[in-house]
Amino acid sequence: MTDSQPVEAEFVWTRRHTLIVVVICAALVLDTIDISVMNVALPRIKDHLGFSEAGLSWVVNGYLVTFGGFLLLCGRVGDILGHRRVLLAGLVVFAVASLVAGLAPDPATLVAMRAAQGVGAALISPMTLALLARTFPEGPRAKAIAAWGIAAGLSGAFGLIVGGLLTVGPGWRWIFLINVPVSVVVILGVLRWLDRDRRAGRSTQRFDLVGSVASTLGVALLTVAIVQSSQEGWDSAQIIAPFIIGLALIAYFVLHEGRVAKDPLLPFSLIRIPNVAGANVTQALVGSGMFAMLYIATLYQQEVLHYGPLETGLGYIPQTLVILATAQQTPKLVDAYGMRLTVIGGAIIAAIGMALLALSGPHGSYLVNILGPSVVIGVGMALTFLPLSLAAGTGVPDDQQGVASGLINVSRVTGGALGLSVVAALAAGYTNHQSKTGTATVTALNDGFQFGFIVAAGLLLLSAFTALLLPRKQAGAPAAG
Structure with a gap:
């Protein structure tokens, strides 16, 4: 397959292309589902392995x-060594x-392996979107990325369902063990259906070692500070030190990439693409x-309504089905109204739903x-899902698709970790405040969760404003998707 225009004009979607999309989406689900699949199982893991509250x-x-x-x-790494090759390494x-x-x-073994899983997921996730961008030309790409977006969107809620079913x-332990046979099947699919990596031009590219170390350590330290802040508080040295060092490393990374690096890890030309910046x-x-x-x-369902893991997980089935049905129609909306209006509408609708959650009471029901x-x-x-995924990779050269996909995933994961930590900290703080005033425990918990839902709704409304950075109409997202 070449990148010439005649090939793109003659592109015909075949059964093989459908299988490629299925395999790539399965690889994506493997790593994204592991973000949420643990939530309903944490109490059982704590009891069986003897975790402390902080360690859990x-x-x-x-x-x-x-x-x-x-x-x-x-x-x-995928841009330089080959997206297919790095995807296989990540799956292993x-x-x-x-x-x-x-x-x-x-506990120590489990936490270490969770960190190793994260490395594998970081190898997998950017390759999935990059391989779709490499395999499909602009028109059919919308259809492929729509499926990718559905898979990414379903993973969060689906992870809670799977986690509940496996836990009870x-x-x-099968939350982890089930990944092994699934990974083997995906590896076989990658070997069978995805084209080998092309070698042309790759020898001229080099690793930006300094930029790689600065960005990796910087993001990792910021993430450590963020995820620990809800437990330690922002005035703790355990939070302040990694946060300041992480910010310093990120600042140096920006300086290094813009003025020093000959082959930068994150080309600034990528960030200057308006749809890429707005999407991230x-x-x-x-x-x-x-x-x-x-x-x-x-937490509201388990700690206030006293639902078990299975009840909590199964409760997300309607949301999962709605995400699936709506995502199938999203390409038509993008074609009709453009990426900007579609994302703004989605963010406002989600914010309204979050505000409705804030009405939940201590004696509420599912x-x-x-x-x-x-x-x-x-x-x-x-x-x-779809318009942001399209915007993140549209207009990006093939040899930068891996880093573009990595960037949008950094935004999703780091933004998610930051939002979760901020909301959890504020919710916990409000619960503690209510408890000190003599409020009953369940009511105090409920009040904290309500406050957390309000903050989350505010973040979604803010995303509706930043979506104004997206172009009104984006080529490459036809209704054929």
Whole structure:
């Protein structure tokens, strides 16, 4: 396959292309689902392995730190060494780490393997979008990325469902062990259906070692500070030190990339593309709202309504179905109204759903307080997936698709971690304030969750404003998608 215009004009979608999309989406789901799949299983893991309260958070945070920290570097590695080759390496790392995590005898082993899973996920995630951009020309690309966006959108809610089923069924260890056979199937699919990497021009590219170290450590330290802030508080040295060092490294990274690096890890020409910059800022805010919603709504159901893991997980099925149905119609909306209006509409709808969640009370119910708002949020979220994914890669050269995909995933994961941490900290702080005034425990918890939902709604409304950075109409998103 070449990149010449005649080939693109003669492109015909075949069964093989459908299988390529299925394989790539399966690889994406493997790493994105592991962000949320742990939430409903954490109480069981704590009891079985003897985690402390502070240590338990690192079952989730250990994954986010390495995932967010290595995304840019891994995206660039794929551009240089080949997207297919790096995808296979990531799947192997992810499978091995999942196997050891499933057999972990103690907390330290589990947290270490969660960090290793994060590295594998950072190798996988940027390659998925880059391979779609490489395989499909502009027109059919919208159809492929629509499926990619559906898979990404469904992963959060679907992870809670799977986590609940496995936790009350074969046990929490199968949350990890099930990744092994699935990874093997995906690896076989990659070997069978995806073209080998092209070698042309790759020898002229070099690794930006200094930029790689600065960006990876900087993002990782910022993520550590963010995810720990809800427990330690922003006045703690354990938060201030990594936060300041992380910011300093990011600042140096920007200076290095703009003035020193001959072959930069993050070419500034990429950020100057308006749709790329707008997509990343908006994705960070949308991700923060979505991460916060899944986390707080899950805690509300388990700690206030006293639902079990299975009940909580199954409660997200309607939202999952709504995301699937809405995402299938999103390409037509993008074609009719453009990326900007579609994302703005989606963000506002999601914010309304989040505000409805804030009406939940200590004696609420699933049908009254969870079902309707979660469905509304699902519609809003689905309307943002495709246009933001298209904007992040449209107009980007093939040899920068990996880093462009890594960048949008950094925005999603780091934005999600930041939003989750800020919302969780504010919710916990308000709960503590209510408790000190003599409010009953359940009511205080509910008040904190309500406040968290309001903050998350504000973040989603803010994303509607940043979506104004997106172009009114984006080529390459026809209704044929």
